[in-house]
Amino acid sequence: MSLKQIVDSAIAIADKDGLSAVSMNKVAAALGFTTMALYRYVPSKEDLVLLMQDAVFDISIPEEDSAQWRENMCAFALDIMRCFQDHPWLCDIPASGIPITPNNLRIVDWALRIMSDLPLDHREKISIVVMLTSHARVHRFFQRDMDRAVQTGVHSGPVPGVSYKAALDHLVTSERFPYLSPVVLAGAYSPENDDKDGHAYGFEFDFGLARILDGIEHYVNSKL
Structure with missing residues (x-):
């Protein structure tokens, strides 16, 4: 038995049944x-979860960055998002302090390398x-829970089992909600109609990422 076998087994359990399913007993049993x-x-178990988190953030960092810092920061954010997408249980791990594990430090170092020539201070x-990491985490946390709600028919309305689209079509009329109604009709409000066409993780994530980078770019330009 090796530490890697233990961590890989725990990750497999979490990927299948969630972080709450991971226990020292289950991991040991899975390994015999x-x-x-x-x-x-x-x-x-706390140490095991820390090792699991670090293991799934073993991102393949490019040896060299492109000439455009914005393009590189976008790649950074997408790689972070990919980790949360592939391992939804990451959202359930509370922040316990600044990152100190090897892969987490590698990721931070990569981001700082990308920004090394920008007129910004360390803070x-x-x-x-x-x-950027918070944008990925929060978006995936929200999307994961909404996906579960859609799949199980659970929602905040009074009629369990009714789909979001059916509920919205019934509740949102042009008379009651004149500005929300056209948004619902266009399919932009319901999570059942999330537009991923041409977007790696959905329109909302990509749109938010682009606006964050717009803000950073504007701030950087103001310091030149």
Whole structure:
């Protein structure tokens, strides 16, 4: 048994059944060992979750960046989003402090490399890293829960089992909601109609990312 086998097994369990399904007992059983044997490698479940998080952020970082910092920061954000997309349970891990594990530090270092020539101080650069990673995390957290709600028919309305589209068509009329109604009719309000055509993770994520980068670009230009 190796530490990598333990972490990979825990990730497989979390990918299938969620973070709450991960336990030292289940991981040990999946590997054919006793729980006590697992503790020789990992002191606690909290440590195991930390190792899982670091393992899935093993992003392939390019050796060189392109000439356009904005293009590079977009690639950075998309790679972060891909991790949350592939492993939805990442959203359930609370922030316990600044990143200190190897892969997390590699990612931060990559982002700082991209911004190395920008007229920003260290605190501003770190704030941008936090802003972009938060955008990916929050969007995926929201999208994951909305996907679950759509799939199970759960929603905030009084009639369980009714689809979002059916509920909106019934509730949102032009007389009651004159400005919301055309948005609903266009299919832009319901998560069942999320537009991913030409967008890696949906229009809302890409639109938000582009506007964040617009703001950063404007701020950078103001300091030149």
